[in-house]
Amino acid sequence: MASTIAVPETAQPSTAPLPQGSAPFESWGRYPVYNANVVPLHWQSDYPAVAAKLHNGTLPVGMGRSYGDVCLLKGGNLLLTTAMNRLIDFDPETGILTAESGITLAQILDFAVPRGFFLPVTPGTKYVTLGGAIANDIHGKNHEVAGSFGNHVPCFELVRSDGTRRLCSATENPDWFAATIGGMGLTGLITWAQLRLKPIVSRLIDYEGIQFHGLDEFLAIKEQYKHVEYTVSWIDCVSTGKNFARGVFMAGDHSKVPGPLPQSPEPKLVLPFDLPGFVLNSTTVSMFNTAFFHKQIKSHVKTLQDYEPFFYPLDKVLHWNRGYGKNGLLQFQYAIPWEHAKEGTIAILKEIAKSGLASFLAVLKAFGDIPSIGMMSFPLAGIMLALDFPIKANVSFPLMQRLGDMTREYGGRLYSAKDACMTPEQFRAFYPNWQDFARYRDPAFTSSYWERVTGEIPTV
Numbered sequence: 001m002a003s004t005i006a007v008p009e010t011a012q013p014s015t016a017p018l019p020q021g022s023a024p025f026e027s028w029g030r031y032p033v034y035n036a037n038v039v040p041l042h043w044q045s046d047y048p049a050v051a052a053k054l055h056n057g058t059l060p061v062g063m064g065r066s067y068g069d070v071c072l073l074k075g076g077n078l079l080l081t082t083a084m085n086r087l088i089d090f091d092p093e094t095g096i097l098t099a100e101s102g103i104t105l106a107q108i109l110d111f112a113v114p115r116g117f118f119l120p121v122t123p124g125t126k127y128v129t130l131g132g133a134i135a136n137d138i139h140g141k142n143h144e145v146a147g148s149f150g151n152h153v154p155c156f157e158l159v160r161s162d163g164t165r166r167l168c169s170a171t172e173n174p175d176w177f178a179a180t181i182g183g184m185g186l187t188g189l190i191t192w193a194q195l196r197l198k199p200i201v202s203r204l205i206d207y208e209g210i211q212f213h214g215l216d217e218f219l220a221i222k223e224q225y226k227h228v229e230y231t232v233s234w235i236d237c238v239s240t241g242k243n244f245a246r247g248v249f250m251a252g253d254h255s256k257v258p259g260p261l262p263q264s265p266e267p268k269l270v271l272p273f274d275l276p277g278f279v280l281n282s283t284t285v286s287m288f289n290t291a292f293f294h295k296q297i298k299s300h301v302k303t304l305q306d307y308e309p310f311f312y313p314l315d316k317v318l319h320w321n322r323g324y325g326k327n328g329l330l331q332f333q334y335a336i337p338w339e340h341a342k343e344g345t346i347a348i349l350k351e352i353a354k355s356g357l358a359s360f361l362a363v364l365k366a367f368g369d370i371p372s373i374g375m376m377s378f379p380l381a382g383i384m385l386a387l388d389f390p391i392k393a394n395v396s397f398p399l400m401q402r403l404g405d406m407t408r409e410y411g412g413r414l415y416s417a418k419d420a421c422m423t424p425e426q427f428r429a430f431y432p433n434w435q436d437f438a439r440y441r442d443p444a445f446t447s448s449y450w451e452r453v454t455g456e457i458p459t460v
């Protein structure tokens with residue numbers, strides 16, 4: 001039996017112009033690009049009324065910060081949530097914030113930081129919506145101690161195409177709760193959600209950066225820094241020989257010394273046009289990697305750093321994805337369980353270095369063992385690697401296929417939020433309970449990702 005709760009709509013919708021009608025909709029990787037009918041939602045009550053006359057399937061979308069086609073629907077209808085972005089309630093006693101699903105994490109931070117609160121889990125960009133963060137059950141630098149985003153969501157409302165409104169939590173409609181966290185927008189529209197924020201007393205992060213050479217050193221440092229909340233490493237995926245798998249391990253905790261808590265300034269830098277594809281080649285990337293590695297001249301640095309450059313270094317330049325040129329980029333992101341994590345990572349890093357295609361944006365991290373709530377969530381205890389590849393016809397796609405197969409051999413999985421290449425065979429191996437999940441899919445909802453990985457012919 002579906003349950004409902006009344007939620008007041010408190011503020012006015014955003015007045016910013018929104019894309020509307022049939023238009024190409026780009027995800028962050030800019031590949032693939034499909035035309036879709038963009039339908040902006042302003043009020044929680046807009047859906048399903050706005051969709052009454054729509055055909056060819058529907059998919060909710062937020063900021064389009066996923067890389068591949070999980071937020072795309074070729075020739076279908078995209079329910080754009082970003083104008084449905086009101087804060088509804090905040091309880092400073094519990095830290096529980098209630099907001100509409102189109103609010104961005106940047107907007108939440110603007111509200112929360114001056115009040116002494118921070119996000120419980122944050123990805124490498126703050127320009128994602130609350131709904132998108134739940135639907136991909138995103139992870140951050142604190143996965144080992146905090147789990148993924150869904151672990152901090154007490155409840156949300158899910159609206160289905162037949163108009164049913166369900167309150168979902170660990171105790172109310174728990175199966176819908178588990179299907180929708182990490183459910184890639186396929187179970188219905190999340191209209192609003194709660195998020196448990198955590199207290200902070202300063203914007204500053206106690207930061208340490210430590211150089212490592214090879215995976216053994218990375219794993220040893222990781223053990224040593226178990227007590228630190230946030231850890232992530234940059235890794236050089238281009239160098240071979242004595243520089244193979246060199247990197248910088250970055251660790252940080254929120255400072256415990258009280259300090260000012262102003263809002264962040266707006267970013268000023270925008271990459272206004274596409275760079276030609278040749279700007280990123282093996283020589284420029286190798287130069288960048290050497291410069292980055294030696295940027296920390298000492299092999300170990302300790303400093304205080306504002307949370308913006310620590311969590312969101314890439315947000316400093318809006319639309320940095322244009323740096324890959326019009327062709328766009330592919331992101332490869334895997335998690336491999338501890339049992340095979342080291343050998344799998346070494347084998348994959350060698351394959352990547354051999355390709356000469358890797359970019360400088362490569363991240364290595366350990367995932368912890370806090371179970372995700374979502375049926376289709378990505379994290380698993382082990383090693384996670386993420387990196388971008390420029391798209392080069394005849395080279396990038398076969399490489400992605402090989403790397404996906406290797407991930408499968410080592411018992412790992414790829415991240416749907418970043419994927420544009422996974423084959424149906426790989427998908428079935430990575431997400432073996434996908435058929436159970438499919439029972440919760442809204443019959444009117446689908447995505448280009450879902451159609452690709454299930455081999456499903458659109459029927460809606």
Ligand SMILES: Cc1cc2nc3c(=O)[nH]c(=O)nc-3n(C[C@H](O)[C@H](O)[C@H](O)COP(=O)(O)OP(=O)(O)OC[C@H]3O[C@@H](n4cnc5c(N)ncnc54)[C@H](O)[C@@H]3O)c2cc1C
Nearest residue numbers: 062063064065066123124129131132135138139184185190
């Ligand atoms: C620079 C950068 C760094 C990143 N770092 C990380 C990281 O560290 N960790 C990580 O996990 N991810 C990371 N990501 C990926 C990003 O966090 C996720 O793809 C996130 O889900 C994007 O949110 P969005 O609002 O842009 O959603 P979109 O990309 O628009 O949509 C994502 C999914 O959410 C669904 N959805 C959106 N809104 C709703 C709704 N209201 N109801 C139901 N379903 C909905 C969509 O259907 C789609 O399946 C990064 C992305 C970028 C660009």
